[in-house]
Amino acid sequence: MTFPDMVHDEKGRLIPESEQTAVWLLGGLAQVRVPGSATRNSFTVVQHTGNRGYNTPLHIHDYEDEVFIVLDGTLRMICDGEEHVAQAGTTMIVPRTVPHGFVTTSDDARFLTIHSTPQPDRRPQFDLFLEAEIPHARTLTLPTEDVGGPDLDHIIALGSTYAYRYAGPPPAP
Numbered sequence: 001m002t003f004p005d006m007v008h009d010e011k012g013r014l015i016p017e018s019e020q021t022a023v024w025l026l027g028g029l030a031q032v033r034v035p036g037s038a039t040r041n042s043f044t045v046v047q048h049t050g051n052r053g054y055n056t057p058l059h060i061h062d063y064e065d066e067v068f069i070v071l072d073g074t075l076r077m078i079c080d081g082e083e084h085v086a087q088a089g090t091t092m093i094v095p096r097t098v099p100h101g102f103v104t105t106s107d108d109a110r111f112l113t114i115h116s117t118p119q120p121d122r123r124p125q126f127d128l129f130l131e132a133e134i135p136h137a138r139t140l141t142l143p144t145e146d147v148g149g150p151d152l153d154h155i156i157a158l159g160s161t162y163a164y165r166y167a168g169p170p171p172a173p
Contacts, residue, residue, distance in 0.1 A: 023134040024143035028054040036127040043116040044127035055103035058168035064115045068092040073109025077102045099167035129162040
């Protein structure tokens with residue numbers, strides 16, 4: 001599903017869940033709650049849901065700052081080589097070009113990521129990556145073993161297309 005182009009809409013818009021993209025990503029569910037096209041390409045908001053072990057490898061965004069807002073559960077986060085425990089109610093700010101990754105350490109977790117790009121000529125790349133490269137979730141549930149989306153090697157190979165780089169293996173729970 002592609003979002004309507006909102007670049008010239010000055011009035012705001014309600015985005016019903018039925019119009020939001022959802023993908024299965026590395027064992028979790030990622031829902032694009034606010035696409036870059038709805039914010040004049042200044043930011044994207046993604047809601048993540050995952051069980052213990054849901055993680056990303058250490059990686060670097062070349063053009064995007066990223067903010068994690070933990071709604072439920074606990075994440076172990078690595079940011080620029082330092083380990084942090086992010087529990088419900090905490091926020092982690094990751095500036096562009098800083099290596100980072102996370103793993104869910106609680107039974108399950110739900111958190112938001114906000115991807116911003118201060119360059120006026122760039123759309124948030126994470127938004128484009130999810131829209132173009134990751135198969136859409138068939139339901140708003142966590143993936144099962146028989147369905148799951150692309151493997152890590154495929155995601156790493158796409159990095160140069162979407163302005164991110166692999167920086168190391170994911171943290172373990």
